[in-house]
Amino acid sequence: xxxxxSIVGLGxxxxxxxxxxxxxxxxxxxxxxxxxxxxxxxxxxIREMFFSGVLSLIIIVVAGMFVGMVLGFQGYETLxxxxxxxxxxxxxxxxxxxxxxPVLAALLFASRAGSxxxxxxxxxxxxxxxxxxxxxxxNPIARxxxxxxxxxxxxxxxxxxxxxxxxxxxxxxxxxxAIGVDEGSFWSQxxxxxxxxxxxxxxxxxxxxxxxxxxxxxxxxxxDAPPTAEGVSGATTRTVVESSLAILMLDFILTAFMFRGD
Amino acid sequence: xxxxxxxxxxxxxxxxxxxxxxFLAFKVGNLGTYNVSQTYEVQAYFANIGGxxxxxxVKSAGVLVGRVKSISLDTQRxxxxxxxxIDKRYEFDRDTYAKILTSGLLGEQYIGLDPGGGxxxxxxxxxxxxxxxxxVLEDLIGKVINMLAEGSSxxxxxxxxxxxx
Numbered sequence: 162x163x164x165x166x167s168i169v170g171l172g173x174x175x176x177x178x179x180x181x182x183x184x185x186x187x188x189x190x191x192x193x194x195x196x197x198x199x200x201x202x203x204x205x206x207i208r209e210m211f212f213s214g215v216l217s218l219i220i221i222v223v224a225g226m227f228v229g230m231v232l233g234f235q236g237y238e239t240l241x242x243x244x245x246x247x248x249x250x251x252x253x254x255x256x257x258x259x260x261x262x263p264v265l266a267a268l269l270f271a272s273r274a275g276s277x278x279x280x281x282x283x284x285x286x287x288x289x290x291x292x293x294x295x296x297x298x299x300n301p302i303a304r305x306x307x308x309x310x311x312x313x314x315x316x317x318x319x320x321x322x323x324x325x326x327x328x329x330x331x332x333x334x335x336x337x338x339a340i341g342v343d344e345g346s347f348w349s350q351x352x353x354x355x356x357x358x359x360x361x362x363x364x365x366x367x368x369x370x371x372x373x374x375x376x377x378x379x380x381x382x383x384x385d386a387p388p389t390a391e392g393v394s395g396a397t398t399r400t401v402v403e404s405s406l407a408i409l410m411l412d413f414i415l416t417a418f419m420f421r422g423d
Numbered sequence: 424x425x426x427x428x429x430x431x432x433x434x435x436x437x438x439x440x441x442x443x444x445x446f447l448a449f450k451v452g453n454l455g456t457y458n459v460s461q462t463y464e465v466q467a468y469f470a471n472i473g474g475x476x477x478x479x480x481v482k483s484a485g486v487l488v489g490r491v492k493s494i495s496l497d498t499q500r501x502x503x504x505x506x507x508x509i510d511k512r513y514e515f516d517r518d519t520y521a522k523i524l525t526s527g528l529l530g531e532q533y534i535g536l537d538p539g540g541g542x543x544x545x546x547x548x549x550x551x552x553x554x555x556x557x558x559v560l561e562d563l564i565g566k567v568i569n570m571l572a573e574g575s576s577x578x579x580x581x582x583x584x585x586x587x588x
Binding site: 207208210211215218245254258318319320323325326329351353355356360361365 | 426429430432433435436437439440441443444446447448450451452453454478480530
């Protein structure tokens with residue numbers, strides 16, 4: 162009976178999804194539980210911060226600069242119609258600090274560092290390094306997973322700040338240096354529009370949440386990948402897709418709570 | 424890679440991140456200009472506040488002296504009650520005139536304080552009595568239309584001539 166077969170298939174898929182979600186939640190809880198090592202031996206976390214944070218620096222700096230420059234051009238084009246070119250500074254700064262900084266930095270981080278984490282851990286599993294650790298009574302979650310998790314959580318807000326900084330600089334280069342918006346009003350309008358708590362802190366909270374989401378997804382996908390070449394490549398793809406979607410959805414939820422429009 | 428070079432790079436990364444945050448806080452944000460000095464609160468009633476919002480600036484002679492703390496509707500007078508917190512360093516007398524002004528043609532609205540000549544100073548919790556409401560564009564247009572309607576007989580001929588050409 163084809164009807165029964167399709168219903169069985171649907172049920173199978175639903176059960177599998179719920180199982181995977183459960184595994185991911187348990188994995189997250191275990192990571193937090195065994196986090197002690199990554200702070201006691203902080204060298205482990207610093208090593209991972211080099212790979213996830215420092216090596217992402219170049220793409221973040223270049224991307225932030227270009228996003229800011231584009232914002233400068235586009236913002237000027239639109240603001241010119243209303244004769245308020247001097248508001249360019251606040252437009253560039255607010256859009257970067259509130260949205261583009263955290264979101265784009267997290268998307269870049271997911272594709273630059275998240276996919277590398279998944280591939281690394283998937284390959285560690287495929288070559289049975291993780292099983293070997295367990296045999297040597299080394300907890301792989303404490304030794305391999307938790308330092309990478311904390312490195313991502315620490316790096317993400319820093320990267321987001323650097324992205325916003327470069328974006329503001331790019332907007333300044335295009336707006337003030339190239340187009341010739343008045344420098345004084347560029348900075349003063351920016352300062353009167355951007356509030357430290359409402360805008361900058363909320364942006365930091367966002368990037369922290371994105372950091373947790375991206376690293377958990379990439380580590381879990383790597384840890385859960387089938388130990389084959391195909392499995393690792395599929396897991397890497399899933400990491401990028403899932404973390405990008407998670408970032409955008411979480412961003413919507415956080416924005417709805419932070420900027421309700423009142 | 425050698426351990427020290429790795430540590431060095433991570434150190435540079437963290438310093439760059441914190442420096443960027445500092446730049447955002449002090450140069451982009453208002454942490455540098457908005458000092459949390461001591462303030463006192465005064466109220467003012469306006470017939471119409473237009474587009475005034477919370478956290479709008481309160482200025483005197485163009486200098487930022489405080490911010491709008493809260494806005495509510497007083498249901499006994501059916502007027503807007505605006506509470507402002509003003510920097511303790513600046514004192515205003517009781518005859519001070521509070522106006523709702525607009526910066527630029529389409530800019531943000533703020534409260535301008537014009538000091539009167541009184542000798543007694545406003546204290547915490549007191550009310551400014553002299554106020555001037557915001558200029559609402561629709562009211563202004565309505566007035567202009569009324570004026571045109573009153574004097575419509577003369578300009579009509581001129582208009583007809585102009586359109587005939």
